[in-house]
């Protein structure tokens with residue numbers, strides 16, 4: 001049975017965030033062990049399928065057409081190219097491919113049809129497929145679900161109060177509406193935010209209130225540290241300290257115990273010790289690959305070395321990790337490093353409804 005609490009207040013979350021660090025870490029690690037296997041980390045590969053030229057004005061984003069950054073824009077990638085990249089990602093241990101397009105919203109037509117074909121293609125590779133394409137209607141969410149989409153990413157970015165200081169071309173409610181549309185399909189929700197954009201601690205807590213009071217809570221919550229890119233309005237922001245990152249991860253873990261907490265942008269600025277502390281505090285997913293859409297990310301081999309060092313195992317696709325596992329079950333979930341994955345997708349043998357129901361607990 002789910003143990004999600006949906007009436008979190010900002011005060012309660014601030015109290016957790018501001019605990020003495022050792023107490024916070026102990027509490028978060030305890031929650032983590034209750035709901036997840038602490039030695040399994042899900043690895044996603046983020047692929048920019050359409051880069052740059054975005055009409056939005058997100059203050060942190062080098063892909064916004066209005067900012068003068070050195071991002072080279074690209075048209076929508078060919079399906080064959082996406083397939084080749086997905087196969088590479090799978091061979092290096094990723095269980096999920098997340099495709100990002102720099103769009104304000106999805107428009108029905110040939111480009112969306114091409115994205116649907118990409119989703120079908122990756123799905124056939126027995127990998128989880130995620131998309132982040134901007135705002136989405138209910139009908140578009142259902143079409144993506146039919147194509148086999150596993151998760152849709154749509155970050156809240158920050159608190160409702162601070163949102164207008166970061167983005168003016170859309171509102172916080174627009175984000176919630178898209179998340180609601182995704183929820184009406186059987187696609188899982190991935191939604192998180194960014195710290196280090198000049199927000200107050202209260203805004204971090206406010207963002208977590210918005211996420212944790214969703215019912216059900218998102219299956220996946222990415223926590224990004226701002227990567228300040230020259231040419232964006234946030235180019236001069238100070239880097240986030242590891243202590244802030246650890247506090248944010250630990251607080252997210254406590255208020256959303258069943259969720260997969262993703263260490264996302266900003267990992268290049270973190271030491272291995274810092275990342276290890278985040279895993280201890282409840283992070284159980286990373287993005288792999290040398291780029292996160294357009295910003296730098298650690299090399300895949302470096303990540304695999306770190307996994308070996310810490311005794312972590314990449315999670316197989318389509319496995320349930322929201323409950324602690326027996327040793328036998330754990331072993332069957334792990335994809336041995338450097339070995340070809342041998343899993344089969346449970347969804348092939350269960351009914352679509354059962355799979356949809358199961359998906360609410362996956363990721």
Ligand code: SF4
Pocket residue numbers: 054055056057058061062063064101102103104134
């Ligand atoms: S974050 Fe997304 S919506 Fe905002 S400017 Fe960048 S690509 Fe566009």
